[in-house]
Amino acid sequence: MRNMNMTFALRDTLRQEMKRDERVFLVGEDLRQGTFRVTVDLHKEFGEERVIDTPISEKAVMGAAIGAATVGLIPVPEIMFADFFTCCFDEIMNQMAKMRYMFGGQCSLPITLRMPCGISRQAAAQHSQSIEAFLTHIPGLKVVYSGTAKYTPGLLVSAIRDPDPVIFLEHKKLYRDSADIGDEDQIEPVPFGKACVRREGKDITLVATGAYVNDCVKIADAMAEQGLDIEVIDPLTLFPLDTDTIYKSVEKTGKLLVVTEENLRGAWSGELVSIVAQDRFSALKKAPIRVGALDTPIAFSPPLEEYIVPREKDIVQAIMALK
Amino acid sequence: MRNMNMTFALRDTLRQEMKRDERVFLVGEDLRQGTFRVTVDLHKEFGEERVIDTPISEKAVMGAAIGAATVGLIPVPEIMFADFFTCCFDEIMNQMAKMRYMFGGQCSLPITLRMPCGISRQAAAQHSQSIEAFLTHIPGLKVVYSGTAKYTPGLLVSAIRDPDPVIFLEHKKLYRDSADIGDEDQIEPVPFGKACVRREGKDITLVATGAYVNDCVKIADAMAEQGLDIEVIDPLTLFPLDTDTIYKSVEKTGKLLVVTEENLRGAWSGELVSIVAQDRFSALKKAPIRVGALDTPIAFSPPLEEYIVPREKDIVQAIMALK
């Protein structure tokens, strides 16, 4: 076991997979340096054929990945900020996600699309977004979004080894998280569709994603002192989604709180509430609650940014309402 | 009053607004002909300066609209098939929707983006999609999606006169619907945020969108003979959403069914169920149900296409479960 921050843990995971399988390669903008340093200097070990710095052309980055995948390679493209997925959304939605199906199952596209997302350091409206709702709505994609450092590298291993396109969202704030990860070349895959119960509890089921997972665990710990026993679940993968774990928890607690950084309207959190309401209606003792960002773009100014996304007191308020 | 099919009713609405206000213009691909004939020959009346056939460049179409709006014009761009919004999603999401906010309220962008959507005539995976969930998730946009011919032209009037960006979705199957519309130059605006109760009922609240509104009214009529009294609501605008009307209905019936053509996972229908579960939990007597398309791309083959989107029997089954 080695203790590393997420930036270097992910880098090490990429290294492991590139060493393991020659077909794995990285493609994206400025990877040799790496905006968040996840890919820094990997070209020194693997050459610029396998760490490809592209022109600034997101459609081409995704096209490169899709095309190469159809001829048997295992691309790991990066879109520098998740917000820029808009620049290659056709490649993601109309090509990558649908190709296998439209072509009658003739191909699998083992692509792992890495995208740093979420707010961090006042990056403003076009560099701070949470985009999971767009991606989980698209049949053909799998979506990983881990808020639990311990499992993030292993999920990346699984993503790279998965035969289908996987969207791998990395919350920028979590790059500084650290965790014990496997020894060199020993990072084990973490399966998709298996949520992580970060904290067991019997009173309220709190599902959180991304950077809010750690925050919610802390809040839950604090609330425990007040006699409230909150179960905190990190789904790790939004699709496939571990409904078993979530449903079991709701059956136990009868109460559901979902905390995400997304704009609330049309958020992934709504999908979750909706399937619980449909599938476990009778288990629910109270109205479920979603806490999310305001339905506004993310403002630049520090006090505004801070106000727009869920704050500790918003989460606590929701917990109190469910109590 | 004149009875017209939707194609020509919408065309007439565009005419009226172009006559009314010189700043209104159309921009898009092949508008002089009009793929669905909504814009056919309007250039003969208004000139090619106001009915602009662009190169095949969706980003440019949207850029043209956004730029022109910033200098005081009122653009009505068309994306030929809603599925192609992926080709200009950055313009829609990161520019048009956010500009007013990011710039501190300095501008309003009175853009009406028309997009024909939904399945029709085996157009397959890239020409059949329902995209409302993507668009309703974006702060800064308003989204019109009428399944009620009577109101569609008036909603287009409102969209064009609205100071903000409006996404105007037109289900392709509804072009053949007809309705009585106002006399020439007398088509009145229909307000946003006011749902249409297509059929009153006391047993079940059925919210449907797009081409499913008519279908659901028919089904409800048929079920009435079996003694089931279903209220069918067409929200007309998905944002702003008339939660009042929907909530009141749910308070009356205690039962909610949502029928849309979307892929179910992450659908707009989930958002609706989720807010009802959160805001009117105690009114609900049974688990709400969503009926939607399978979580697959839309297949080409007629029997597959037919199977993928909700069929009458799926809707009836859901109604029976709620009974």
Next chain:
Amino acid sequence: MEMNKDTMLDLYRQMWRMRSFEELAATEFKAGKLQGFVHVGVGEEASTVGVICQARLTDYTTATHRGHGVVLLKGAEAKLMYAELGGRATGLCKGRGGSMHMADLEKGILGTNGILGAGAPIAMGVALGIKYKKLDDVVFCYFGDGQSNEGGIHEAMNMAGALKLPIIFVCTNNQYGMWTPLTKASANVDLAKRAEGYGIPGAAVDGNDVLAVWESAGVAIDRARKGEGPSFLELKTYRYYPHSVGLPDPWRPKEEIEEWRTTRDPIDRFGKVLMAQDVKQETLEAIEKETVDEMQEAFNWAMQQPFPDVTQAYQDVYTNLAVEGRTV
């Protein structure tokens, strides 16, 4: 250019195969036997045949919405294609794709595409893959004049140039989009010019002269195989049918269509070249007839195929995850 008579006769046959395939598709679409949109390339045979018939089986190609010809001539079976157009279970893509999503990966056919310009970044990626694997295969990337204005074409061409990828960009310039003429869509109709901006050699060729197309494509293919990077071919041609079978076509002058059809038809023209080289008219007519029969037979087979079972609606979304079907 030297070419032996057998090769020439084969090219002639391939042009007819494409035409017969398309004519029958158009006819049967109008008769209600085929669904969806059907975009046929009748009139554009030289621009297709002259390029794609030089491809190896291991080479790759993408195709546009008007791509039946490319798919057929890169090696897909006509009967499977018709079955696909008819939405049959045994279609090339199990009936899931239809005209705009016809692929045959074993033959290196990466699909027609319903999104204009979308094939280009993908084709570029295939070329990247070929280079990665150090093979000497090449990729053909087709697109039309209209869609040459899509952003993805620009991104793909530039990146292909920057990485010196083995790709041939083939612009089938039939001078119109759906209805809008090229002259309205671009201030410079000399599309080959654009390639230079990316450091890619570009050639404008008479797309209705199969031998001229063959020759320029040959140069491009050679270059790509040798690792010297991409090329661009602009092939000027014309389509006889409306944009999509059954649509109105009021924006092209009748005389223009007539003129191309009667005086510049690529098959006629090549037939004359062959006759000047002592090929008999009967030989040519026999070839034509054989292809008509071939396609009719393929079509008949296709029409006897079953429609897919509805469980096919939710297969193949993922490789290792099941999607649920309906409960009634």
Next chain:
Amino acid sequence: MEMNKDTMLDLYRQMWRMRSFEELAATEFKAGKLQGFVHVGVGEEASTVGVICQARLTDYTTATHRGHGVVLLKGAEAKLMYAELGGRATGLCKGRGGSMHMADLEKGILGTNGILGAGAPIAMGVALGIKYKKLDDVVFCYFGDGQSNEGGIHEAMNMAGALKLPIIFVCTNNQYGMWTPLTKASANVDLAKRAEGYGIPGAAVDGNDVLAVWESAGVAIDRARKGEGPSFLELKTYRYYPHSVGLPDPWRPKEEIEEWRTTRDPIDRFGKVLMAQDVKQETLEAIEKETVDEMQEAFNWAMQQPFPDVTQAYQDVYTNLAVEGRTV
């Protein structure tokens, strides 16, 4: 080219205004007084001043992520810009935008942009609007060498050419993206060449020679005002700071940066031209000093401004619809 001394001195002053603005922004960012990303254009002053200082108030411009200079010199107030960079309520955009979303619509400034290439389709749309309204204003559309490979640039240039719109595409070619050099991003580094493909006249200009820039921009502006359509200027220049203040910069040779800074600095060079025309060194030094003081004063003002009230977080999403705030 003829230019009177006052104009020349003003250009010199504007170059210093830009530099002083940027140097102070960089310094204060490093000192933790400003947030977000700050991309400064120190070293690129001639390419900005030579173009944008010819704009009328009623002309329009877009700007890139590295756009403070364009915004300032098109007429925005420095103090409001600093307040914006500091996220203050009185900032140019009420603190909502920051460095990458700085607009001043009354001055025709349509904003810096956080999405590369995104300004181009919008600028093209503004030009369309101008033409629609039959005005003789023009639009300046800035972009960098790196983002010239975005699809939207291609679409915007082609459509501007096709519709003969009054727009000047200004490519600030500082030879690098964030870290990747132009030579790696494109096989043809002669970016002006691309414009020809769209029927747009393109000129490659020494972007560190303010007079050369001024002259070529003048020709383009004239053309646009007369309704003769778009032009493209490629301005070769260099930035001295890393991509974004505070980032590592290991991919550009130290000597290269040094060389540009010491031997090709646009302000130095223009200062020498002025001195050769008998402008005194003291005059130049005084100008420099005045701009440093101007910016310091503007910055000080900005730092005294209040942060916005949190209710500002949910204003202005819509023009006629309220968005709800939080309940605690």
